Amino acid sequence: MGLSIRAYARHRGVSHVAVKKAIDTGRITPLPDGTIDPDAADAQWAQNTLQPRKAAEQVKVSTAKVRPAPVAAEGVPQREASEPSSPPLSAGGTSLLQARTVNEVLKAQLNKVELAHRKKELVDRAQAVAHVFKLARVERDAWLNWPARISGQMASKLGIDAHQMHVALEAAVREHLIELGELRPRVD
Structure with missing residues (x-):
């Protein structure tokens, strides 16, 4: 007898919904009684799941050269004025600046269509x-x-x-x- 879905979710550090989804999609297989063998399920989970995005982002970050920040007199790091600040990345990898740019492009396209509609250049x-x-x-x-x-x-x-x-x-x-x-x- 293995672990329940909720117990296995605690074991994996994921939600029980993620475990149910893994069972439904065939990434892991439960025992005949509906419980989960943690060792077999861990192996199946690793084999049938794509690499998580966080690992890919860590690889990208670790390959970049990082310069130490200059330190002020009190030992607090300061930013250099000549160094451009890169926008922070969200979970999806899109910065706020990129999202705003996409939003402005979309607004421009919608305004262009609205103008063409008002000029009677569009056909239903x-x-x-x-x-x-x-x-x-x-x-x-x-x-x-x-x-x-x-x-x-x-x-x-x-x-x-x-x-x-x-x-x-x-x-x-x-x-x-x-x-x-x-x-x-x-x-x-």
């Missing part, structure tokens, strides 16, 4: 798709009606039966419309 996508569909339907109907309108005139000029001309033209138009129908325009 749903209306444009409906309009193109309507135009295509009108074009198709015009082509389907064309053989009936023109077959009699063409047959008299060529000296052939009007019905045969109508059937031939209608078949050719329908083939052509089927080919056009196979084209799929990309609407992004």
Whole structure:
């Protein structure tokens, strides 16, 4: 008999939710009675889990050259005026300055879209798709009606039966419309 999920979470130093998630995703397997063998689960956890971000950040920090800060008369470190201060990193690795920059870029893009909307330079996508569909339907109907309108005139000029001309033209138009129908325009 092994440890309960909560006891194993205390053993690992993680929340019980993290242990449940590890079980659900198959990173660790519980014993048949639902308890967890700590030694086997620790090995499975290490094998099936990606390296934590903190370890990767520590490697980056340790490879950077660090200069000792100048010390004032009382033994308190001071910053040099010529040395630029780097913004502190948050847990995700994004500084406050980077987040503000992204926020300002987003605001600029939204303002650009708002201005284009006010200038009536934008088109409503749903209306444009409906309009193109309507135009295509009108074009198709015009082509389907064309053989009936023109077959009699063409047959008299060529000296052939009007019905045969109508059937031939209608078949050719329908083939052509089927080919056009196979084209799929990309609407992004």
